Amino acid sequence: AVGLELGLIRPDGRLTRPDRPLELEPPVTLTQNDIRQLQLAKAAIAAGIKIVREQYRIGAGDGLPFYLAGAFGNYVNRASAQRIGLFDPTEQKIWAVGNTALLGAKIALFADLDGDGDFSDIRNRVEHVSLAADPSFQEAFVREMAFPG
16 A cells, blocks of 8 residues: 555556565565465455445445454554455445354354254345355456456
8 A cells, every 4th residue: 555655566566666675674575476475365355345236235334334344444444444445435334243253153052942953044134245146246356356446
């Protein structure tokens, strides 16, 4: 995000000085390949968010909370994530929620009220969204590769 702000990285992800990596704090540098890997990860996540929102007709500005789970959610700089286009810039309620996998497992165990172990009450409320099977995923992924200008 800082590289974009300082004009060291272009919106297409290219270094403005391709002949040398960005030196952060010696010996740590950012190479063109590092930035490309970030773009690939960012594009996959952002495209997934957009497809799920479209499928359920949820707009970024609808005021619904956006939860970030795990260590990623706890440590990501939200302003930087918005700057690179990971989250919509109009997203207001972004909350870190910690280890939701552990909490989900606890809820599932206690939600099996009839004790039959099939968790049908939970399975009936959960819907799997296959991004790989969505015909618009590849197009959304390519669109999300660029950083906002």
